[in-house]
Amino acid sequence: MEKNRFGSSLNKQEELLNFLKSDLPEVFSEGKVDCKKLKQTLGEEVDDGNERYGLSWAGKSNCFKVIQEQTTATLKLDKNESKNFNETQNLFIEGDNLEVLKVLQRSYYGKVKMIYIDPPYNTGNDFIYNDNFRKSKKEELEGVGDLDENGNLTRVDGLSINRKDSNGHFHSDWLNMIYPRLFLARNILRQDGVIFVSIDDNEVHNLRMIMNEIFGEENFIAQIEWQKRYTRSNNTDGFTSMIEHILVYARSSQFKPNLMERNKEADARYSNPDNDLRGVWKAMPFFSQATPAQRPNLCYKIVNPNTGESIVPKRKAWRSEKSVFEKYTSNNVVWWGKDGKAKYPSIKRFLSEAREGMTPINFWDYKFAGSTDTANFEIKAIFEEKIFDTPKPTLLIKRMLELSTNSDEDDIILDFFAGSGTTAHAVMMQNMLDEGNRKWICVQIPELCDENSEAYKAGYKTIAEIGKERIRRAGDKIEKDNKNKIDLILKFGKENLKIQKGY
Ligand SMILES: C[S@@+](CC[C@H](N)C(=O)[O-])C[C@H]1O[C@@H](n2cnc3c(N)ncnc32)[C@H](O)[C@@H]1O
Numbered sequence: 001m002e003k004n005r006f007g008s009s010l011n012k013q014e015e016l017l018n019f020l021k022s023d024l025p026e027v028f029s030e031g032k033v034d035c036k037k038l039k040q041t042l043g044e045e046v047d048d049g050n051e052r053y054g055l056s057w058a059g060k061s062n063c064f065k066v067i068q069e070q071t072t073a074t075l076k077l078d079k080n081e082s083k084n085f086n087e088t089q090n091l092f093i094e095g096d097n098l099e100v101l102k103v104l105q106r107s108y109y110g111k112v113k114m115i116y117i118d119p120p121y122n123t124g125n126d127f128i129y130n131d132n133f134r135k136s137k138k139e140e141l142e143g144v145g146d147l148d149e150n151g152n153l154t155r156v157d158g159l160s161i162n163r164k165d166s167n168g169h170f171h172s173d174w175l176n177m178i179y180p181r182l183f184l185a186r187n188i189l190r191q192d193g194v195i196f197v198s199i200d201d202n203e204v205h206n207l208r209m210i211m212n213e214i215f216g217e218e219n220f221i222a223q224i225e226w227q228k229r230y231t232r233s234n235n236t237d238g239f240t241s242m243i244e245h246i247l248v249y250a251r252s253s254q255f256k257p258n259l260m261e262r263n264k265e266a267d268a269r270y271s272n273p274d275n276d277l278r279g280v281w282k283a284m285p286f287f288s289q290a291t292p293a294q295r296p297n298l299c300y301k302i303v304n305p306n307t308g309e310s311i312v313p314k315r316k317a318w319r320s321e322k323s324v325f326e327k328y329t330s331n332n333v334v335w336w337g338k339d340g341k342a343k344y345p346s347i348k349r350f351l352s353e354a355r356e357g358m359t360p361i362n363f364w365d366y367k368f369a370g371s372t373d374t375a376n377f378e379i380k381a382i383f384e385e386k387i388f389d390t391p392k393p394t395l396l397i398k399r400m401l402e403l404s405t406n407s408d409e410d411d412i413i414l415d416f417f418a419g420s421g422t423t424a425h426a427v428m429m430q431n432m433l434d435e436g437n438r439k440w441i442c443v444q445i446p447e448l449c450d451e452n453s454e455a456y457k458a459g460y461k462t463i464a465e466i467g468k469e470r471i472r473r474a475g476d477k478i479e480k481d482n483k484n485k486i487d488l489i490l491k492f493g494k495e496n497l498k499i500q501k502g503y
Contacts, residue, residue, distance in 0.1 A: 013068055055209040058172040063179045066131055071102040081468065083475070090424065091441045092471065094464045096129055096158065097416040100443045101184040104414075108188045112441075113411035114404045115185055116423050118198040118392055120162075122174040127159035129177060129445060157448045157462070174203060175210065182214050185416065189251040194221065194404045197247045198392065204245045215249040221257065222248045226396060227365045228372045246364075246400075257403045259357025266358055270351040273338055283335050283346035286325070287316040297321060306340035319347075360403055370395030379420060382473050387455040388420040388466055397426035407436030418442035421467035425474040432478050442467060 020027060027038040039046050075093065079085055093100050120126035164170050185195060195215070199207050204223075212220065224246040232240040270280035292299045298317035302325065303310045318325065325345075328334050333348040366374070370393025379391050405411040407430075415423035427440040446462035449455040460466045 054213065055175075055206060057175050058169050059176045060179070063176060063183070066098070066176075066180045067183050071099045073099040073103055075103055083472065089439045092418075092421075092424070092464075092468055093441065093443045094446055095443065096445050097443045098129075098131060098181055098184070101181060101188070101416060104188055104441075105184065108412070108414075108441075110188065110190055111412060112188045112414045113190055113193050113409075114400065115189060115193070115195040115414045115416070116198075116397055116400055117185075117195070117415060117417045118390075118419065119178060119181075119417045120174075121200045122162060122171070122202045123200070124162070124164040124170075124202075126162055127447065128162040128173060129159050131177065131180075155448060157446060159445070159447055171203070171206060175206060178207070179210055179214070181416070182211065185414075186214055186251065188414070191252045192254040192256070193251045194255045194257075195249050195251075196224075196400050196404075197249075198226075198244060199247060200244050201241065204247070208247060211247055211249050215251070219250045219252065219255075220248075221250050221255070222246075222360075222362045224248060224362045224364055226369055227363070230366050230371060255404070257360055258406070259355060260360050260399075260402060262354075262356070262358055267351065270354075274335075276348070276350075278350055279352050281348040281350045284319075284349050286319045286334075286345045286347055287313070288319045290317045291315065292317050300325075302345060304336055304340075304342070304345070306336055311344060313344075364396070364399060368395075369393070369399050375422070378422075378425075379470075382470055383458065383466075385454045385458055387453070387458050387460060388463070391420045392422045394422055394426040394429060397423050398430055401426060401430045401438070405430075405436075405438055407431075407434035407438075409437075411436075411438045412441065413438055414441045414443075416443040418444040418467050419463060421471045421474075424467075424471045428471075428475060428478050432482055442471070 017033075020033065024038075024041060027034055027041055029037070039048070073095070082088075120128055122128070162170060162173050182195075182197075189195060197207065197211070208220075208223070225243045226246055227242055228244050229240075229242050232242070270282045272280045288295065288298060290298065292313055292315075295317040298319070298321065299313055300318070300322045301310050301312050302318070325334075328347055335346045335348050336342045337346075372393075374393040374395060375391040376386055378394060379388050380386055401413070405413065413423060413427050418424070421442055421444075424440045424442050427438050430436060431438055444464045444467045446464040448462055449460055449466075455463075455466055460469070
């Protein structure tokens with residue numbers, strides 16, 4: 001990767017300028033880009049009309065300034081909090097993820113295989129980090145307890161509640177927070193990498209628009225509906241929300257999702273009613289989706305050899321041409337039902353010929369991917385109390401890992417809204433299950449726990465402390481449960497990095 005004179009990676013703006021200077025020197029005038037000349041060079045490709053499709057909001061143009069601002073933050077290793085310091089490559093970074101993402105651009109540009117994030121959803125009760133906060137460190141220290149421009153209490157961790165009623169820029173504030181972070185996250189994805197973003201109904205429509213803008217509509221892979229709960233709540237006004245969304249975008253067309261492991265239900269659809277020596281099979285009706293008018297070449301006559309009845313398709317054309325059907329007949333894979341008298345033929349598809357895995361689907365039920373209850377249960381199993389309010393189940397993240405990472409590659413997985421550290425936990429478990437060598441990086445701001453919360457009472461002052469402790473305990477448990485895999489377990493160690501600001 002190209003470096004600038006400060007030794008850090010070039011930002012997008014510098015990269016583009018260097019590219020233009022070397023490839024299109026004619027569009028420069030006295031060292032600056034001459035937009036008129038650039039337009040002339042690009043000709044038809046430039047749309048300078050006033051109306052265009054896209055999402056705009058108050059403060060969007062400032063997002064690009066935020067992205068381009070160089071950070072003075074550096075990472076300081078905290079050896080005391082680390083475990084297996086010399087062996088591990090896993091990182092827990094404590095700090096605001098905007099600055100961390102800028103720091104990570106230096107050494108992780110294009111290196112991360114999978115990103116999962118579960119940001120604040122903007123429900124009206126969420127704490128949103130104020131990006132102006134770090135600029136006024138001094139005032140902040142003096143002004144804790146003051147009200148900010150929205151009337152919210154200034155907190156020492158830089159977070160304030162984004163309320164629907166007290167704030168005319170409710171959606172804009174959230175978009176201004178998330179846009180620069182997603183923009184920077186894209187740079188650190190590998191070309192065959194992928195990002196999964198959890199979100200609920202409050203911002204899914206806006207998030208999809210900005211992800212189309214940042215990642216490109218052509219890199220949209222799926223909007224997964226995850227069934228987070230399985231019972232309705234009769235205390236709710238209106239609809240009980242049973243699902244959350246997960247938006248999936250690839251970095252480029254080089255990303256190909258892995259097949260999901262075949263499950264018992266899929267295999268149970270195969271049987272062997274005629275004791276075929278080739279093994280279990282399932283019947284696929286020999287119809288296509290096309291009408292006879294659309295595919296007249298697929299509308300020939302077929303005779304049932306058992307009844308002598310001849311059949312010509314009326315509503316749906318046959319699945320393949322006559323020569324293919326004749327091949328099926330000579331291979332003895334045409335099925336006319338158990339009594340041989342079926343009204344139309346089916347083709348036997350043997351389990352041995354089925355693909356090794358199943359294509360992923362965009363509905364993930366709680367049995368397949370866990371539920372909010374599962375996640376709360378996991379937290380209680382580790383801490384005894386429910387000391388974190390919004391965890392995700394490890395099974396949900398396991399499904400993402402199965403889709404997008406491989407055990408035989410040193411894939412790096414990043415979560416920059418890490419919360420209680422579920423992603424790190426899920427990666428460690430997956431490595432244990434398939435002897436993989438994946439590495440994780442978690443980023444979590446030291447968000448203060450409320451003094452009345454279970455977490456605070458249990459001795460955790462910040463969410464970062466909860467995340468670190470969960471990872472320590474989960475790592476120890478995996479180690480204990482797998483004594484025979486001690487060489488592998490060493491890699492489950494954790495390093496904890498703290499951001500130290502350069503002022
Ligand atoms: C919904 S929670 C994530 C929960 C996580 N998926 C889990 O299973 O535990 C979002 C987390 O992002 C953190 N967060 C919010 N703004 C942040 C920022 N600017 N930098 C780093 N973390 C931030 C919050 O403190 C919170 O813990």
